Amino acid sequence: MKLxxxxxxxxxxxxxxxxxLSAIAxxxxxxxxxxxxxxAQFGILRLIVRDWERAKxxxxxxxxVVNLTEVVAVDVLDRPGGLAEALRIxxxxxxxxxYMYAFSLRRGDKAILIFRFxxxxxxxxxxxxxxxxxxxxxxxxxxxx
Amino acid sequence: MMSVRSTTTAQPHPMxxxxxxTRPRAEREALQLERLRAQxxxxxxVPFYRDILSHRELGPQSLRSLDDVRxxxxxxxxxxxxxxxxxxxxxxxxxxxxxxxxxxxxxxxxFVGYTAGDLQTWSELCARFLVAGGLRPEHTxxxxxxxxxxxxxxxxxxxxxxVGAAVIPVAAGNTRRQLEIMRDLDPxxxxxxxxxxxxxxxTARELGxxxxxxxxxxxxxxxxxxxxxxxxxxxxxxDIQAFNNYGLSEIIGPGVSGECQxxxxxxxxxxxxxxxxxxxETLEPVPxxxxxxxxxxxxxxxxxxxxxxxxxxxxxxxxDPCPCGRTTMRMSRVTGRTDDMLIIRGVNVFPSxxxxxxxxxxxxxxxxxxxxxxxxxxxxxxxxxEIHPEIFxxxxxxxxxxCDRISREIQTVAGIRAHVDLVxxxxxxxxxxxxxxxxxxxxxAD
Numbered sequence: 099m100k101l102x103x104x105x106x107x108x109x110x111x112x113x114x115x116x117x118x119l120s121a122i123a124x125x126x127x128x129x130x131x132x133x134x135x136x137x138a139q140f141g142i143l144r145l146i147v148r149d150w151e152r153a154k155x156x157x158x159x160x161x162x163v164v165n166l167t168e169v170v171a172v173d174v175l176d177r178p179g180g181l182a183e184a185l186r187i188x189x190x191x192x193x194x195x196x197y198m199y200a201f202s203l204r205r206g207d208k209a210i211l212i213f214r215f216x217x218x219x220x221x222x223x224x225x226x227x228x229x230x231x232x233x234x235x236x237x238x239x240x241x242x243x
Numbered sequence: 244m245m246s247v248r249s250t251t252t253a254q255p256h257p258m259x260x261x262x263x264x265t266r267p268r269a270e271r272e273a274l275q276l277e278r279l280r281a282q283x284x285x286x287x288x289v290p291f292y293r294d295i296l297s298h299r300e301l302g303p304q305s306l307r308s309l310d311d312v313r314x315x316x317x318x319x320x321x322x323x324x325x326x327x328x329x330x331x332x333x334x335x336x337x338x339x340x341x342x343x344x345x346x347x348x349x350x351x352x353x354f355v356g357y358t359a360g361d362l363q364t365w366s367e368l369c370a371r372f373l374v375a376g377g378l379r380p381e382h383t384x385x386x387x388x389x390x391x392x393x394x395x396x397x398x399x400x401x402x403x404x405x406v407g408a409a410v411i412p413v414a415a416g417n418t419r420r421q422l423e424i425m426r427d428l429d430p431x432x433x434x435x436x437x438x439x440x441x442x443x444x445x446t447a448r449e450l451g452x453x454x455x456x457x458x459x460x461x462x463x464x465x466x467x468x469x470x471x472x473x474x475x476x477x478x479x480x481x482d483i484q485a486f487n488n489y490g491l492s493e494i495i496g497p498g499v500s501g502e503c504q505x506x507x508x509x510x511x512x513x514x515x516x517x518x519x520x521x522x523x524e525t526l527e528p529v530p531x532x533x534x535x536x537x538x539x540x541x542x543x544x545x546x547x548x549x550x551x552x553x554x555x556x557x558x559x560x561x562x563d564p565c566p567c568g569r570t571t572m573r574m575s576r577v578t579g580r581t582d583d584m585l586i587i588r589g590v591n592v593f594p595s596x597x598x599x600x601x602x603x604x605x606x607x608x609x610x611x612x613x614x615x616x617x618x619x620x621x622x623x624x625x626x627x628x629e630i631h632p633e634i635f636x637x638x639x640x641x642x643x644x645x646c647d648r649i650s651r652e653i654q655t656v657a658g659i660r661a662h663v664d665l666v667x668x669x670x671x672x673x674x675x676x677x678x679x680x681x682x683x684x685x686x687x688a689d
Binding site (some may be wrong): 103105107108109114135137139140142144161162163164165167196197214 | 630631632635636637638639642643664665666667668669670
């Protein structure tokens with residue numbers, strides 16, 4: 099049920115984001131979504147890709163420090179209040195979210211939320227119990243070309 | 244004690260101790276030799292020196308001329324560290340009147356002991372260079388040097404009192420308060436590091452004050468290397484006369500040498516210090532006026548009779564006459580170091596201390612670079628550390644905590660605040676042989 103997320107360390111200076119993205123593009127690896135957390139000095143690029151093992155290899159060979167993290171994807175209705183509703187459920191369940199990001203799918207009426215929980219296994223249990231739909235990797239990949 | 248001696252303003256070049264400062268060279272050299280012999284006797288009370296001197300069969304009779312100082316052993320900072328904390332004392336502990344210290348490469352300071360007599364000598368020495376640089380008994384002096392283990396604050400403080408001027412012991416920091424005190428009390432003289440003088444000027448402007456209108460007319464600056472360009476800038480911005488002085492805690496603190504009104508170099512207080520200028524490789528004397536490492540023997544120190552201390556400071560020595568009438572040898576500014584020591588905001592820092600701090604943080608790689616710059620008037624340090632899989636996290640809070648932790652360790656070990664810049668792997672240059680760990684863009688060498 100869990101997804102593998104790749105994280106990269108980037109210096110915060112011009113051109114640093116483009117380089118790793120080009121490296122995996124050259125290998126024909128498609129990015130489902132990404133998020134960037136940054137300070138004035140450095141950034142952390144987080145990527146969900148179709149073939150994470152190959153992407154990790156490519157990036158590491160090119161010299162990046164890549165970290166592998168298990169994250170959880172949940173789908174919600176792509177309409178006003180969709181995210182808020184999901185977050186309310188999470189708040190009530192006392193799950194600790196390290197960070198999250200979201201994206202909408204090009205097809206259908208769904209948006210995907212990506213969560214980094216302290217304890218992903220318990221989170222999946224709680225989310226499922228509360229009636230939220232946890233999307234696994236295979237299903238997520240089927241949504242995109 | 245000695246009151247105001249020959250410091251009347253009628254004389255063009257007032258001196259604190261005219262007899263000592265204008266003593267004919269031959270007479271002074273005889274005094275130096277006599278004191279060197281006495282110092283050798285005193286050094287024999289220190290086990291460290293006794294062993295070496297006995298082994299080399301050196302006694303006062305071995306010193307027939309001042310040149311024979313070269314038969315004596317060197318003392319290094321490492322020797323001091325091996326004798327930590329006070330193994331180089333030549334007097335019983337109970338005779339100490341004060342203990343100062345300086346930062347060392349291990350994070351623990353090296354301590355220096357003073358007898359009551361040493362403190363008297365020290366005040367005299369500071370009085371000499373303060374008067375040479377325009378201090379008068381009627382002046383009020385703002386001391387913005389740190390008071391503490393650092394020798395700057397207390398050394399100058401007692402020198403000013405010795406001259407008979409009034410001291411405002413503000414100590415370092417809180418620039419706004421420094422300016423308020425300056426406006427309230429009208430001190431004519433400022434004592435601090437040269438870079439802090441520029442900070443005071445900057446802060447004054449920020450507060451809408453004209454720095455040139457501040458009451459300060461004279462500045463005595465030291466504790467860190469500076470240049471003639473900086474002097475011009477300080478003098479222009481504050482409308483003052485700026486004087487340089489030199490000293491180091493291992494020998495006594497400030498007071499080893501200082502400038503007179505002629506500003507043709509710093510007059511060395513030769514009756515208290517025997518200063519050699521040596522090629523740091525061959526350890527042979529360099530020709531007069533050539534740069535070399537200063538090696539100093541303290542001729543009158545009671546608590547710690549330092550023999551031939553290798554300062555690692557590079558400077559030049561001059562013996563040509565000075566218009567002020569002092570007959571003492573002069574030294575140039577310190578233009579470099581023979582080791583990799585950095586002086587950052589007046590704090591001595593060795594790159595090995597930064598390395599030690601990094602070693603305390605697991606997973607930081609052996610690749611780092613210390614960048615020292617002076618973007619405004621104050622030194623800034625950035626420590627670049629290569630990121631490594633062991634320390635990389637996808638969580639921002641963890642990454643921030645890592646930077647904070649490295650910064651804290653650097654503060655603990657080296658005593659300076661440093662910005663920690665994490666950089667991508669292999670971003671820092673790799674070296675075959677000795678790695679270059681420091682990029683100093685302050686341009687301090689003249």
